[in-house]
Amino acid sequence: MTNADVARVFSRLATMLEIDGANPFRVRAYREGARIVEEQSESVVSLAGEEGRLEELPGIGKDLAQKIREIVSTGTTPLYEEMQKKVPVSVVELTELQGLGPKRVKTLFEVLEIRNRDDLAKAAREEKLRELPGFGETVEKNVLKALDVASRDRGRMLLAGAWDVAHALAKQVRAVKGVTQVELAGSFRRRRETIGDLDILVTGGDPEAVMQAFVGHDEVIDVLGRGDTKSSVRLRNDLQVDLRHVPEASFGAALLYFTGSKEHNIELRRIAIDKGWSLNEYGLTEGETVVASRTEADVYRALGLDWVPPELREARGEIELAREGRLPRLIELDDLVADLHMHTDRTDGRESLETMVRACLERGYRYCAITDHSAALAMIGGFDGARVRQSVKEIEAVRRKVPGIEVLHGLEVDILPDGTLDLDDESLALLDLVIVSLHAKIDQPAAAMTKRVLRALSHPAVHVMGHPTGRQIGSRQPAEFDMDQVLGYAAEAGVAMEINAQPNRLDLNDTNARAAKARGVKIVIDTDAHSVKQLDQIRYGVFVARRAGLTKDDVLNTQPFEAFRKSMRRRNGVAPAATEDRPFAPGTRASRGAGNASDPSDKRKASRPGTAAAKSPRKPRAAGRPRDHK
């Protein structure tokens, strides 16, 4: 039972209740509950196991907490079972179609007994929908269109998949005479890992000329709508893009509004209301008077807040930090001075060792680590001990050949199914940097996987855990393990966690990276590049770090080489290897003199809110509030 499973039940319950005509605020409570559960890095299973922990989550009260416990122990809750009899899940899913909300779906279900997409398509084709109250010919046609789009499985697109075309569109619009500002807003600006569509805001210039430049771009294959202030198009890659031409005077309010998130905006509006004002995309107003609207900073300032970087605008506690002037100074791309995870043609990379090192030098890096695969990945020629010894010489040669950059001899070593490492200790000792990763058997049950990971991290040769959960967006589920326990142990043992910048990995994700920081775990941001070109994907890793609220100090590969190497050295040669029975090796660096810290659960209790160590007087309003912000 994962958090996502619980969230799915709540989310479906919300829609079921909505279709059933329940109190809209009750519906909202379930929807919000789903969001909160989903965003928790700590598993609700473990939260449910401890008295009162669930109720500490803002938005989770007595009732929802009880339901979570029921779902955790039985897989469901009586209300969910009862509601399914009234509103089947397949009917709930109809609300995902563009243009169909709970009201229309209710009508479809009750009048025409439509239970799924097939029923719906049939009825629409037979022109039965147009007869229904609140429907008509146009709605019927739109339903058929929505079914068509859904059948092509038009999901969200990776941020990286939209990056180039988004900037190309912006550039073309920016070139229109008189245009003063162009911004890519929405989830793109918040740097979410995937985006549903793209929003572009423009000021200045002749609106007609702006629209023409936009809909006339080469990549546009379909113009969905075109007006003076708003046009919508579909691109060759199936991405929908909306462009809005807004007045200069309200650009800040519009940018704020169209950047979102929705939840962040709602919190801002609440603050506005408390002050007797109103906030919308045209400005912050008091009656007829405009209080602020020209820039985002103006609006935030009027609300008593610091300007919030878009990556943080997810209603995860950033507003309170902005009010108190405690927003973190987020890491920047230029802060990174190294990339510590990449492959060469010695295993499954495309370029030679020398080419990769030179490419790092050209990117201004002060050091880099070459980290090919270990032998478990046999089909790509992963390294065994003998190959590692040969590699020592290859690395020495490239160091001589390419001056101006420090080259670390690393390896990405597989974590075997039992938690042992895919390389003998003697060979591990030859390496400057050891990344351990899960590649095979990542579908083990959670308890076994947790044990496996902890055992691997307890090996004293390990410096970094690479793409920790192994997830691949849209294709592979993350490995299930107790993230909280693993992070606690990593902090104690001095193992860094990677934010892998591969656009379809982004692993750790923002939520887990945030949890890592709260636990005091150091982070490295790496590309895992298999070609020179992929070295430039580092930005996507930085975006995740920013969304996690990470600063330069939280990330190891921002440090000068000497400082970095010292932190690596400290990890080496410490602590006995763990055994099968004792995966939590005592005596690791961080636990010395820290009392009985070898049991990770002790640490966890000491640092969480609601206990004597970190008692907060009142339950905070927003979900997922970062802990331990200094």
Add this chain to the structure above:
DNA sequence: GCCGTTTTCGGCCCGACTGTTTTCAGTCG
């Protein structure tokens, strides 16, 4: 269903657009 130094009851974010309608419900972002 959640929440609270102005409340344990009575609140809970806002506007545009669309298509269906004669004044507005439903959906979306």
